[in-house]
Amino acid sequence: MHRVELNIPSQPIFERVVRASAAEVGAAFGFSDERVEDLKLAISEAVNNAIDHGNRGEISKLVAVVFEIDGDKLEIRISDQGQGLEQFNPTRHVVDEQNLEQGQLRGFGMYLISELVDDYEVTSSQKGTVLTLRLYRRETQP
Amino acid sequence: MHRVELNIPSQPIFERVVRASAAEVGAAFGFSDERVEDLKLAISEAVNNAIDHGNRGEISKLVAVVFEIDGDKLEIRISDQGQGLEQFNPTRHVVDEQNLEQGQLRGFGMYLISELVDDYEVTSSQKGTVLTLRLYRRETQP
Amino acid sequence: MSDIIRREEFGEVVILHITTTSVDAVSAAAISTEYTAMRPITVLDFREVSFINSAGISALLKFVVSARKSGYKLFAMHVSPHHQKIFKMVEMSRFMPTIDERDLAEYR
Amino acid sequence: MSDIIRREEFGEVVILHITTTSVDAVSAAAISTEYTAMRPITVLDFREVSFINSAGISALLKFVVSARKSGYKLFAMHVSPHHQKIFKMVEMSRFMPTIDERDLAEYR
Ligand SMILES: Nc1ncnc2c1ncn2[C@@H]1O[C@H](COP(=O)(O)OP(=O)(O)O)[C@@H](O)[C@H]1O
Ligand SMILES: Nc1ncnc2c1ncn2[C@@H]1O[C@H](COP(=O)(O)OP(=O)(O)O)[C@@H](O)[C@H]1O
Numbered sequence: 405m406h407r408v409e410l411n412i413p414s415q416p417i418f419e420r421v422v423r424a425s426a427a428e429v430g431a432a433f434g435f436s437d438e439r440v441e442d443l444k445l446a447i448s449e450a451v452n453n454a455i456d457h458g459n460r461g462e463i464s465k466l467v468a469v470v471f472e473i474d475g476d477k478l479e480i481r482i483s484d485q486g487q488g489l490e491q492f493n494p495t496r497h498v499v500d501e502q503n504l505e506q507g508q509l510r511g512f513g514m515y516l517i518s519e520l521v522d523d524y525e526v527t528s529s530q531k532g533t534v535l536t537l538r539l540y541r542r543e544t545q546p
Numbered sequence: 547m548h549r550v551e552l553n554i555p556s557q558p559i560f561e562r563v564v565r566a567s568a569a570e571v572g573a574a575f576g577f578s579d580e581r582v583e584d585l586k587l588a589i590s591e592a593v594n595n596a597i598d599h600g601n602r603g604e605i606s607k608l609v610a611v612v613f614e615i616d617g618d619k620l621e622i623r624i625s626d627q628g629q630g631l632e633q634f635n636p637t638r639h640v641v642d643e644q645n646l647e648q649g650q651l652r653g654f655g656m657y658l659i660s661e662l663v664d665d666y667e668v669t670s671s672q673k674g675t676v677l678t679l680r681l682y683r684r685e686t687q688p
Numbered sequence: 689m690s691d692i693i694r695r696e697e698f699g700e701v702v703i704l705h706i707t708t709t710s711v712d713a714v715s716a717a718a719i720s721t722e723y724t725a726m727r728p729i730t731v732l733d734f735r736e737v738s739f740i741n742s743a744g745i746s747a748l749l750k751f752v753v754s755a756r757k758s759g760y761k762l763f764a765m766h767v768s769p770h771h772q773k774i775f776k777m778v779e780m781s782r783f784m785p786t787i788d789e790r791d792l793a794e795y796r
Numbered sequence: 797m798s799d800i801i802r803r804e805e806f807g808e809v810v811i812l813h814i815t816t817t818s819v820d821a822v823s824a825a826a827i828s829t830e831y832t833a834m835r836p837i838t839v840l841d842f843r844e845v846s847f848i849n850s851a852g853i854s855a856l857l858k859f860v861v862s863a864r865k866s867g868y869k870l871f872a873m874h875v876s877p878h879h880q881k882i883f884k885m886v887e888m889s890r891f892m893p894t895i896d897e898r899d900l901a902e903y904r
Binding site for chain 3: 516
Protein backbone atom coordinates (compact mmCIF):
# COMPACT_ATOMS: atom_id res chain seq x y z
CA MET A 405 0.00 0.00 0.00
CA HIS A 406 1.42 3.36 -1.04
CA ARG A 407 0.26 6.67 0.26
CA VAL A 408 0.83 10.20 -0.99
CA GLU A 409 -0.39 13.09 1.16
CA LEU A 410 -0.89 16.66 0.13
CA ASN A 411 -2.07 19.72 2.08
CA ILE A 412 -2.95 23.02 0.44
CA PRO A 413 -4.32 26.37 1.59
CA SER A 414 -7.88 27.21 0.49
CA GLN A 415 -7.05 29.10 -2.65
CA PRO A 416 -8.10 27.96 -6.14
CA ILE A 417 -4.59 28.29 -7.57
CA PHE A 418 -3.43 25.44 -5.32
CA GLU A 419 -6.13 23.13 -6.69
CA ARG A 420 -3.83 23.03 -9.73
CA VAL A 421 -1.10 21.54 -7.54
CA VAL A 422 -3.43 18.75 -6.43
CA ARG A 423 -4.55 18.18 -9.99
CA ALA A 424 -0.98 17.90 -11.27
CA SER A 425 -0.18 15.42 -8.49
CA ALA A 426 -3.31 13.43 -9.31
CA ALA A 427 -2.18 13.13 -12.92
CA GLU A 428 1.15 11.62 -11.85
CA VAL A 429 -0.41 9.32 -9.26
CA GLY A 430 -2.92 8.11 -11.87
CA ALA A 431 -0.15 7.47 -14.40
CA ALA A 432 1.92 5.65 -11.74
CA PHE A 433 -1.15 3.53 -11.01
CA GLY A 434 -1.23 2.56 -14.67
CA PHE A 435 -4.27 4.50 -15.85
CA SER A 436 -4.74 5.34 -19.52
CA ASP A 437 -4.58 9.01 -20.50
CA GLU A 438 -8.38 9.14 -20.65
CA ARG A 439 -8.80 7.77 -17.14
CA VAL A 440 -6.12 10.13 -15.87
CA GLU A 441 -8.24 12.97 -17.25
CA ASP A 442 -11.32 11.58 -15.48
CA LEU A 443 -9.36 11.35 -12.24
CA LYS A 444 -8.03 14.91 -12.55
CA LEU A 445 -11.52 16.26 -13.13
CA ALA A 446 -13.13 14.36 -10.23
CA ILE A 447 -10.41 15.48 -7.83
CA SER A 448 -10.55 19.04 -9.11
CA GLU A 449 -14.29 19.18 -8.37
CA ALA A 450 -13.80 17.72 -4.90
CA VAL A 451 -11.00 20.14 -4.02
CA ASN A 452 -12.91 23.16 -5.29
CA ASN A 453 -15.92 22.14 -3.19
CA ALA A 454 -13.69 21.73 -0.15
CA ILE A 455 -12.29 25.24 -0.75
CA ASP A 456 -15.60 26.95 -1.61
CA HIS A 457 -18.27 25.18 0.43
CA GLY A 458 -16.21 23.52 3.14
CA ASN A 459 -13.57 26.07 4.07
CA ARG A 460 -15.58 28.93 2.49
CA GLY A 461 -12.44 30.36 0.97
CA GLU A 462 -10.78 30.99 4.34
CA ILE A 463 -7.30 30.69 2.99
CA SER A 464 -5.69 29.51 6.23
CA LYS A 465 -7.99 26.49 6.42
CA LEU A 466 -6.41 23.48 4.79
CA VAL A 467 -7.61 21.02 2.24
CA ALA A 468 -5.98 17.64 2.82
CA VAL A 469 -5.73 15.13 0.00
CA VAL A 470 -4.60 11.55 0.55
CA PHE A 471 -3.95 9.21 -2.37
CA GLU A 472 -3.81 5.54 -1.42
CA ILE A 473 -2.78 2.88 -3.89
CA ASP A 474 -3.76 -0.55 -2.64
CA GLY A 475 -3.46 -3.33 -5.18
CA ASP A 476 -6.03 -2.66 -7.88
CA LYS A 477 -7.69 0.13 -5.92
CA LEU A 478 -6.89 3.82 -5.94
CA GLU A 479 -8.61 5.66 -3.12
CA ILE A 480 -8.50 9.43 -2.73
CA ARG A 481 -9.72 11.24 0.35
CA ILE A 482 -10.35 14.98 0.19
CA SER A 483 -10.96 16.62 3.59
CA ASP A 484 -11.74 20.16 4.58
CA GLN A 485 -11.97 22.05 7.88
CA GLY A 486 -15.48 23.35 7.25
CA GLN A 487 -18.73 22.89 9.15
CA GLY A 488 -19.96 19.91 7.21
CA LEU A 489 -22.14 19.56 4.13
CA GLU A 490 -24.25 22.59 3.34
CA GLN A 491 -26.71 20.52 1.38
CA PHE A 492 -26.26 17.49 -0.72
CA ASN A 493 -27.96 16.47 -3.89
CA PRO A 494 -26.01 13.96 -5.90
CA THR A 495 -28.70 13.49 -8.55
CA ARG A 496 -28.07 14.04 -12.22
CA HIS A 497 -27.67 17.72 -12.92
CA VAL A 498 -27.23 18.93 -16.46
CA VAL A 499 -27.59 22.14 -18.41
CA ASP A 500 -31.22 22.75 -19.35
CA GLU A 501 -33.45 25.59 -20.49
CA GLN A 502 -34.89 26.10 -17.03
CA ASN A 503 -31.68 26.61 -15.12
CA LEU A 504 -30.27 28.76 -17.92
CA GLU A 505 -33.34 30.99 -17.65
CA GLN A 506 -32.96 31.17 -13.88
CA GLY A 507 -29.25 31.98 -14.13
CA GLN A 508 -28.50 28.70 -12.31
CA LEU A 509 -25.10 28.10 -13.88
CA ARG A 510 -23.49 25.88 -11.24
CA GLY A 511 -24.04 22.59 -9.49
CA PHE A 512 -22.38 20.10 -11.86
CA GLY A 513 -19.51 19.12 -9.57
CA MET A 514 -21.01 16.27 -7.56
CA TYR A 515 -22.77 14.87 -10.62
CA LEU A 516 -19.51 14.83 -12.57
CA ILE A 517 -17.71 13.15 -9.67
CA SER A 518 -20.40 10.47 -9.46
CA GLU A 519 -20.04 9.77 -13.19
CA LEU A 520 -16.24 9.73 -13.25
CA VAL A 521 -15.29 7.53 -10.31
CA ASP A 522 -16.21 3.90 -9.63
CA ASP A 523 -17.66 4.73 -6.24
CA TYR A 524 -17.59 7.48 -3.69
CA GLU A 525 -18.57 8.18 -0.12
CA VAL A 526 -19.26 11.36 1.82
CA THR A 527 -18.65 11.69 5.55
CA SER A 528 -19.57 14.93 7.14
CA SER A 529 -19.51 16.38 10.65
CA GLN A 530 -19.20 19.74 12.39
CA LYS A 531 -15.46 19.37 11.88
CA GLY A 532 -15.61 19.15 8.15
CA THR A 533 -16.36 16.95 5.20
CA VAL A 534 -14.39 13.99 3.86
CA LEU A 535 -15.10 12.90 0.33
CA THR A 536 -13.67 9.49 -0.53
CA LEU A 537 -13.30 8.60 -4.20
CA ARG A 538 -12.44 5.09 -5.39
CA LEU A 539 -11.25 3.99 -8.79
CA TYR A 540 -10.25 0.48 -9.78
CA ARG A 541 -7.71 -0.75 -12.26
CA ARG A 542 -9.52 -2.64 -15.00
CA GLU A 543 -8.39 -5.46 -17.25
CA THR A 544 -8.83 -3.27 -20.30
CA GLN A 545 -8.55 0.45 -19.76
CA PRO A 546 -11.17 2.40 -21.71
CA MET B 547 2.48 33.09 3.75
CA HIS B 548 1.21 30.06 1.88
CA ARG B 549 2.31 26.53 2.52
CA VAL B 550 1.86 23.37 0.50
CA GLU B 551 2.93 20.07 2.06
CA LEU B 552 3.55 16.80 0.32
CA ASN B 553 4.59 13.39 1.65
CA ILE B 554 5.63 10.52 -0.59
CA PRO B 555 6.93 6.98 -0.08
CA SER B 556 10.57 6.36 -1.05
CA GLN B 557 10.01 5.19 -4.59
CA PRO B 558 11.32 7.06 -7.64
CA ILE B 559 7.94 7.10 -9.39
CA PHE B 560 6.59 9.39 -6.67
CA GLU B 561 9.36 11.91 -7.29
CA ARG B 562 7.32 12.69 -10.41
CA VAL B 563 4.41 13.70 -8.17
CA VAL B 564 6.61 16.18 -6.30
CA ARG B 565 8.02 17.49 -9.56
CA ALA B 566 4.53 18.06 -11.03
CA SER B 567 3.52 19.89 -7.85
CA ALA B 568 6.68 21.98 -7.97
CA ALA B 569 5.84 23.07 -11.50
CA GLU B 570 2.42 24.33 -10.41
CA VAL B 571 3.75 26.01 -7.27
CA GLY B 572 6.44 27.71 -9.35
CA ALA B 573 3.87 28.92 -11.88
CA ALA B 574 1.60 30.15 -9.07
CA PHE B 575 4.58 32.02 -7.64
CA GLY B 576 4.94 33.77 -11.00
CA PHE B 577 8.09 32.11 -12.31
CA SER B 578 8.85 32.08 -16.02
CA ASP B 579 8.80 28.70 -17.80
CA GLU B 580 12.60 28.58 -17.65
CA ARG B 581 12.74 29.16 -13.89
CA VAL B 582 9.98 26.60 -13.40
CA GLU B 583 12.24 24.11 -15.20
CA ASP B 584 15.15 25.05 -12.93
CA LEU B 585 12.93 24.58 -9.88
CA LYS B 586 11.66 21.19 -11.06
CA LEU B 587 15.20 19.96 -11.64
CA ALA B 588 16.55 21.18 -8.29
CA ILE B 589 13.66 19.59 -6.39
CA SER B 590 13.93 16.40 -8.41
CA GLU B 591 17.60 16.07 -7.42
CA ALA B 592 16.83 16.74 -3.76
CA VAL B 593 13.99 14.22 -3.64
CA ASN B 594 16.02 11.54 -5.39
CA ASN B 595 18.83 12.04 -2.89
CA ALA B 596 16.37 11.80 -0.01
CA ILE B 597 15.05 8.53 -1.47
CA ASP B 598 18.43 7.00 -2.41
CA HIS B 599 20.91 8.26 0.16
CA GLY B 600 18.63 9.33 3.01
CA ASN B 601 15.95 6.66 3.14
CA ARG B 602 18.09 4.19 1.14
CA GLY B 603 15.10 3.14 -0.90
CA GLU B 604 13.17 1.82 2.10
CA ILE B 605 9.81 2.45 0.56
CA SER B 606 7.94 2.90 3.86
CA LYS B 607 10.20 5.78 4.87
CA LEU B 608 8.73 9.08 3.83
CA VAL B 609 10.12 12.03 1.97
CA ALA B 610 8.40 15.23 3.13
CA VAL B 611 8.36 18.28 0.92
CA VAL B 612 7.17 21.67 2.14
CA PHE B 613 6.74 24.60 -0.24
CA GLU B 614 6.49 27.97 1.45
CA ILE B 615 5.63 31.09 -0.46
CA ASP B 616 6.48 34.16 1.58
CA GLY B 617 6.32 37.43 -0.33
CA ASP B 618 9.13 37.34 -2.86
CA LYS B 619 10.67 34.18 -1.42
CA LEU B 620 9.89 30.59 -2.33
CA GLU B 621 11.40 28.17 0.18
CA ILE B 622 11.29 24.41 -0.28
CA ARG B 623 12.30 21.97 2.44
CA ILE B 624 12.95 18.35 1.52
CA SER B 625 13.31 16.01 4.51
CA ASP B 626 14.04 12.32 4.76
CA GLN B 627 14.02 9.78 7.58
CA GLY B 628 17.57 8.61 6.97
CA GLN B 629 20.67 8.62 9.16
CA GLY B 630 22.02 11.93 8.02
CA LEU B 631 24.45 12.92 5.30
CA GLU B 632 26.62 10.11 4.04
CA GLN B 633 29.22 12.55 2.77
CA PHE B 634 28.92 15.96 1.38
CA ASN B 635 30.82 17.62 -1.37
CA PRO B 636 29.04 20.51 -2.94
CA THR B 637 31.91 21.51 -5.21
CA ARG B 638 31.58 21.77 -8.96
CA HIS B 639 31.28 18.35 -10.46
CA VAL B 640 31.14 17.94 -14.21
CA VAL B 641 31.68 15.22 -16.77
CA ASP B 642 35.37 14.79 -17.52
CA GLU B 643 37.72 12.24 -19.07
CA GLN B 644 38.88 10.98 -15.71
CA ASN B 645 35.52 10.10 -14.21
CA LEU B 646 34.37 8.62 -17.52
CA GLU B 647 37.41 6.35 -17.48
CA GLN B 648 36.73 5.36 -13.88
CA GLY B 649 33.06 4.67 -14.61
CA GLN B 650 32.16 7.50 -12.21
CA LEU B 651 28.89 8.44 -13.86
CA ARG B 652 27.05 10.07 -10.96
CA GLY B 653 27.42 12.89 -8.48
CA PHE B 654 25.94 15.84 -10.38
CA GLY B 655 22.90 16.32 -8.16
CA MET B 656 24.20 18.65 -5.47
CA TYR B 657 26.21 20.65 -8.00
CA LEU B 658 23.09 21.16 -10.15
CA ILE B 659 21.07 22.20 -7.11
CA SER B 660 23.71 24.74 -6.10
CA GLU B 661 23.66 26.24 -9.60
CA LEU B 662 19.86 26.32 -9.97
CA VAL B 663 18.66 27.86 -6.70
CA ASP B 664 19.49 31.24 -5.18
CA ASP B 665 20.66 29.68 -1.93
CA TYR B 666 20.41 26.42 -0.06
CA GLU B 667 21.14 24.97 3.34
CA VAL B 668 21.69 21.44 4.60
CA THR B 669 20.78 20.33 8.11
CA SER B 670 21.61 16.79 9.02
CA SER B 671 21.26 14.63 12.11
CA GLN B 672 20.85 10.98 13.06
CA LYS B 673 17.16 11.48 12.35
CA GLY B 674 17.61 12.51 8.78
CA THR B 675 18.55 15.29 6.45
CA VAL B 676 16.69 18.47 5.62
CA LEU B 677 17.66 20.31 2.48
CA THR B 678 16.28 23.85 2.26
CA LEU B 679 16.19 25.50 -1.14
CA ARG B 680 15.40 29.19 -1.62
CA LEU B 681 14.47 31.01 -4.78
CA TYR B 682 13.53 34.66 -5.07
CA ARG B 683 11.17 36.40 -7.41
CA ARG B 684 13.18 38.82 -9.52
CA GLU B 685 12.24 42.08 -11.20
CA THR B 686 12.98 40.59 -14.59
CA GLN B 687 12.67 36.85 -14.91
CA PRO B 688 15.49 35.35 -16.97
CA MET C 689 -10.46 42.56 -23.23
CA SER C 690 -7.97 40.52 -21.24
CA ASP C 691 -5.44 38.37 -23.07
CA ILE C 692 -7.17 35.16 -21.99
CA ILE C 693 -9.07 35.31 -25.29
CA ARG C 694 -7.64 36.10 -28.71
CA ARG C 695 -10.31 37.45 -31.00
CA GLU C 696 -10.60 36.81 -34.76
CA GLU C 697 -13.51 38.39 -36.60
CA PHE C 698 -14.93 38.20 -40.11
CA GLY C 699 -18.42 39.23 -41.21
CA GLU C 700 -20.95 38.04 -38.68
CA VAL C 701 -18.48 35.56 -37.23
CA VAL C 702 -16.14 35.89 -34.30
CA ILE C 703 -13.73 33.17 -33.23
CA LEU C 704 -12.71 33.50 -29.61
CA HIS C 705 -9.49 31.57 -29.16
CA ILE C 706 -9.10 30.62 -25.50
CA THR C 707 -5.40 31.05 -24.72
CA THR C 708 -5.23 29.50 -21.26
CA THR C 709 -4.63 25.75 -20.96
CA SER C 710 -6.83 25.51 -17.88
CA VAL C 711 -10.48 26.60 -17.93
CA ASP C 712 -10.91 26.32 -14.17
CA ALA C 713 -11.73 28.31 -11.04
CA VAL C 714 -8.59 30.42 -11.55
CA SER C 715 -9.34 31.49 -15.12
CA ALA C 716 -13.17 31.40 -14.94
CA ALA C 717 -13.70 35.03 -13.93
CA ALA C 718 -11.58 36.42 -16.76
CA ILE C 719 -13.19 34.10 -19.32
CA SER C 720 -16.77 34.77 -18.25
CA THR C 721 -16.52 38.52 -18.85
CA GLU C 722 -15.57 37.92 -22.49
CA TYR C 723 -19.11 37.09 -23.56
CA THR C 724 -19.46 40.78 -24.47
CA ALA C 725 -17.23 40.03 -27.46
CA MET C 726 -19.88 37.77 -29.02
CA ARG C 727 -21.20 38.20 -32.58
CA PRO C 728 -24.21 36.60 -34.35
CA ILE C 729 -22.05 33.55 -34.95
CA THR C 730 -19.60 32.94 -32.12
CA VAL C 731 -17.08 30.11 -32.04
CA LEU C 732 -15.11 29.26 -28.92
CA ASP C 733 -11.81 27.67 -29.88
CA PHE C 734 -10.52 25.11 -27.35
CA ARG C 735 -7.34 24.15 -29.21
CA GLU C 736 -5.04 25.35 -26.41
CA VAL C 737 -7.26 24.03 -23.64
CA SER C 738 -6.15 20.86 -21.88
CA PHE C 739 -8.40 21.04 -18.82
CA ILE C 740 -11.97 22.15 -18.09
CA ASN C 741 -13.85 21.66 -14.83
CA SER C 742 -17.30 22.72 -13.63
CA ALA C 743 -16.06 26.17 -12.57
CA GLY C 744 -14.93 26.55 -16.19
CA ILE C 745 -18.24 25.21 -17.49
CA SER C 746 -20.09 27.81 -15.41
CA ALA C 747 -18.00 30.52 -17.08
CA LEU C 748 -18.79 29.06 -20.53
CA LEU C 749 -22.50 29.05 -19.68
CA LYS C 750 -22.37 32.86 -19.59
CA PHE C 751 -21.82 32.62 -23.33
CA VAL C 752 -24.75 30.22 -23.69
CA VAL C 753 -27.09 32.52 -21.76
CA SER C 754 -25.97 35.55 -23.73
CA ALA C 755 -26.35 33.72 -27.07
CA ARG C 756 -29.89 32.71 -26.18
CA LYS C 757 -30.80 36.25 -25.20
CA SER C 758 -29.42 37.75 -28.42
CA GLY C 759 -30.50 34.94 -30.73
CA TYR C 760 -26.84 34.34 -31.60
CA LYS C 761 -25.39 31.01 -32.65
CA LEU C 762 -22.68 29.53 -30.41
CA PHE C 763 -20.25 26.78 -31.41
CA ALA C 764 -17.20 25.05 -29.96
CA MET C 765 -14.14 24.16 -32.02
CA HIS C 766 -11.17 21.84 -31.41
CA VAL C 767 -12.75 20.14 -28.43
CA SER C 768 -10.70 17.14 -27.28
CA PRO C 769 -12.43 13.74 -27.09
CA HIS C 770 -12.29 13.91 -23.28
CA HIS C 771 -13.96 17.32 -23.22
CA GLN C 772 -16.54 16.18 -25.77
CA LYS C 773 -17.41 13.42 -23.32
CA ILE C 774 -17.73 15.91 -20.45
CA PHE C 775 -19.75 18.39 -22.52
CA LYS C 776 -22.10 15.54 -23.42
CA MET C 777 -22.34 14.44 -19.77
CA VAL C 778 -23.62 17.83 -18.65
CA GLU C 779 -25.50 18.34 -21.93
CA MET C 780 -23.46 21.42 -22.70
CA SER C 781 -23.18 20.07 -26.24
CA ARG C 782 -26.91 20.72 -26.74
CA PHE C 783 -26.31 24.44 -26.29
CA MET C 784 -22.84 24.71 -27.77
CA PRO C 785 -22.45 22.12 -30.53
CA THR C 786 -19.00 21.54 -31.99
CA ILE C 787 -18.17 22.88 -35.42
CA ASP C 788 -15.41 21.81 -37.79
CA GLU C 789 -12.81 24.30 -38.92
CA ARG C 790 -13.85 23.24 -42.46
CA ASP C 791 -17.51 24.08 -41.95
CA LEU C 792 -16.52 27.46 -40.64
CA ALA C 793 -14.68 28.23 -43.87
CA GLU C 794 -17.95 28.80 -45.74
CA TYR C 795 -18.60 31.89 -43.64
CA ARG C 796 -15.35 33.54 -44.68
CA MET D 797 15.15 -3.53 -27.26
CA SER D 798 12.49 -1.94 -25.08
CA ASP D 799 10.10 0.58 -26.59
CA ILE D 800 11.71 3.46 -24.70
CA ILE D 801 13.88 4.03 -27.79
CA ARG D 802 12.73 4.00 -31.41
CA ARG D 803 15.61 3.17 -33.71
CA GLU D 804 16.18 4.61 -37.18
CA GLU D 805 19.25 3.45 -39.11
CA PHE D 806 20.93 4.37 -42.36
CA GLY D 807 24.49 3.56 -43.40
CA GLU D 808 26.81 4.15 -40.46
CA VAL D 809 24.23 6.28 -38.70
CA VAL D 810 21.66 5.35 -36.11
CA ILE D 811 19.15 7.79 -34.67
CA LEU D 812 17.84 6.69 -31.30
CA HIS D 813 14.58 8.53 -30.71
CA ILE D 814 13.89 8.66 -26.97
CA THR D 815 10.15 8.10 -26.62
CA THR D 816 9.69 8.87 -22.93
CA THR D 817 9.04 12.46 -21.87
CA SER D 818 10.98 12.03 -18.65
CA VAL D 819 14.63 10.93 -18.62
CA ASP D 820 14.76 10.38 -14.88
CA ALA D 821 15.34 7.75 -12.20
CA VAL D 822 12.27 5.83 -13.39
CA SER D 823 13.30 5.55 -17.04
CA ALA D 824 17.09 5.56 -16.54
CA ALA D 825 17.58 1.80 -16.31
CA ALA D 826 15.70 1.07 -19.54
CA ILE D 827 17.51 3.86 -21.41
CA SER D 828 21.00 2.96 -20.20
CA THR D 829 20.82 -0.58 -21.62
CA GLU D 830 20.15 0.81 -25.11
CA TYR D 831 23.78 1.80 -25.68
CA THR D 832 24.21 -1.60 -27.34
CA ALA D 833 22.21 -0.20 -30.28
CA MET D 834 24.97 2.31 -31.10
CA ARG D 835 26.59 2.67 -34.54
CA PRO D 836 29.71 4.60 -35.67
CA ILE D 837 27.58 7.71 -35.77
CA THR D 838 24.90 7.73 -33.08
CA VAL D 839 22.36 10.48 -32.58
CA LEU D 840 20.14 10.66 -29.53
CA ASP D 841 16.92 12.45 -30.39
CA PHE D 842 15.42 14.42 -27.47
CA ARG D 843 12.40 15.79 -29.34
CA GLU D 844 9.88 14.03 -27.05
CA VAL D 845 11.87 14.70 -23.88
CA SER D 846 10.58 17.42 -21.59
CA PHE D 847 12.57 16.57 -18.46
CA ILE D 848 16.10 15.30 -17.72
CA ASN D 849 17.71 15.04 -14.28
CA SER D 850 21.04 13.72 -13.06
CA ALA D 851 19.74 10.14 -12.89
CA GLY D 852 18.92 10.54 -16.57
CA ILE D 853 22.30 12.11 -17.29
CA SER D 854 24.01 9.09 -15.68
CA ALA D 855 22.08 6.85 -18.07
CA LEU D 856 23.14 8.99 -21.02
CA LEU D 857 26.77 8.78 -19.89
CA LYS D 858 26.65 5.05 -20.66
CA PHE D 859 26.41 6.10 -24.29
CA VAL D 860 29.34 8.49 -23.87
CA VAL D 861 31.53 5.80 -22.32
CA SER D 862 30.60 3.29 -24.99
CA ALA D 863 31.21 5.79 -27.80
CA ARG D 864 34.66 6.57 -26.42
CA LYS D 865 35.53 2.87 -26.16
CA SER D 866 34.42 2.13 -29.72
CA GLY D 867 35.65 5.36 -31.28
CA TYR D 868 32.08 6.17 -32.30
CA LYS D 869 30.69 9.68 -32.72
CA LEU D 870 27.81 10.65 -30.44
CA PHE D 871 25.44 13.57 -31.00
CA ALA D 872 22.29 14.98 -29.46
CA MET D 873 19.39 16.33 -31.52
CA HIS D 874 16.36 18.50 -30.66
CA VAL D 875 17.70 19.50 -27.27
CA SER D 876 15.52 22.19 -25.66
CA PRO D 877 17.19 25.45 -24.60
CA HIS D 878 16.76 24.45 -20.95
CA HIS D 879 18.44 21.10 -21.50
CA GLN D 880 21.22 22.73 -23.51
CA LYS D 881 21.85 24.90 -20.46
CA ILE D 882 21.96 21.84 -18.20
CA PHE D 883 24.17 19.84 -20.58
CA LYS D 884 26.54 22.80 -20.64
CA MET D 885 26.50 23.09 -16.84
CA VAL D 886 27.72 19.52 -16.38
CA GLU D 887 29.85 19.71 -19.54
CA MET D 888 27.90 16.89 -21.11
CA SER D 889 27.89 18.96 -24.30
CA ARG D 890 31.66 18.42 -24.61
CA PHE D 891 31.05 14.69 -25.03
CA MET D 892 27.72 14.79 -26.81
CA PRO D 893 27.52 17.92 -28.97
CA THR D 894 24.20 18.85 -30.53
CA ILE D 895 23.67 18.28 -34.22
CA ASP D 896 21.09 19.86 -36.52
CA GLU D 897 18.60 17.69 -38.38
CA ARG D 898 19.91 19.48 -41.50
CA ASP D 899 23.54 18.52 -40.89
CA LEU D 900 22.48 14.95 -40.43
CA ALA D 901 20.93 14.90 -43.90
CA GLU D 902 24.33 14.73 -45.56
CA TYR D 903 24.84 11.24 -44.13
CA ARG D 904 21.66 9.90 -45.76
N1 LIG E 1 -16.86 20.01 1.06
C1 LIG E 1 -18.14 20.46 1.14
N2 LIG E 1 -18.55 21.12 2.25
C2 LIG E 1 -19.82 21.59 2.36
N3 LIG E 1 -20.75 21.46 1.39
C3 LIG E 1 -20.41 20.80 0.25
C4 LIG E 1 -19.09 20.28 0.08
N4 LIG E 1 -19.05 19.67 -1.13
C5 LIG E 1 -20.27 19.84 -1.69
N5 LIG E 1 -21.10 20.52 -0.86
C6 LIG E 1 -22.52 20.88 -1.11
O1 LIG E 1 -22.96 20.17 -2.26
C7 LIG E 1 -23.47 21.09 -3.23
C8 LIG E 1 -23.28 20.55 -4.63
O2 LIG E 1 -21.92 20.65 -5.05
P1 LIG E 1 -21.56 20.67 -6.58
O3 LIG E 1 -22.38 19.65 -7.28
O4 LIG E 1 -20.10 20.56 -6.73
O5 LIG E 1 -22.08 22.08 -7.11
P2 LIG E 1 -21.55 23.57 -6.82
O6 LIG E 1 -20.24 23.47 -6.11
O7 LIG E 1 -21.40 24.17 -8.17
O8 LIG E 1 -22.63 24.20 -5.99
C9 LIG E 1 -22.75 22.40 -2.97
O9 LIG E 1 -23.45 23.52 -3.45
C10 LIG E 1 -22.65 22.36 -1.44
O10 LIG E 1 -23.84 22.85 -0.86
N1 LIG F 1 19.42 13.19 1.77
C1 LIG F 1 20.68 12.70 1.88
N2 LIG F 1 21.01 11.81 2.84
C2 LIG F 1 22.25 11.31 2.93
N3 LIG F 1 23.26 11.64 2.10
C3 LIG F 1 23.01 12.53 1.11
C4 LIG F 1 21.72 13.10 0.95
N4 LIG F 1 21.78 13.96 -0.11
C5 LIG F 1 23.03 13.91 -0.58
N5 LIG F 1 23.80 13.05 0.16
C6 LIG F 1 25.24 12.73 -0.06
O1 LIG F 1 25.78 13.67 -0.99
C7 LIG F 1 26.36 12.99 -2.10
C8 LIG F 1 26.27 13.82 -3.36
O2 LIG F 1 24.94 13.82 -3.88
P1 LIG F 1 24.73 14.14 -5.43
O3 LIG F 1 25.58 15.28 -5.82
O4 LIG F 1 23.27 14.29 -5.64
O5 LIG F 1 25.28 12.88 -6.20
P2 LIG F 1 24.74 11.37 -6.29
O6 LIG F 1 23.38 11.31 -5.67
O7 LIG F 1 24.72 11.07 -7.74
O8 LIG F 1 25.74 10.55 -5.53
C9 LIG F 1 25.64 11.66 -2.17
O9 LIG F 1 26.39 10.68 -2.83
C10 LIG F 1 25.41 11.36 -0.69
O10 LIG F 1 26.56 10.77 -0.14
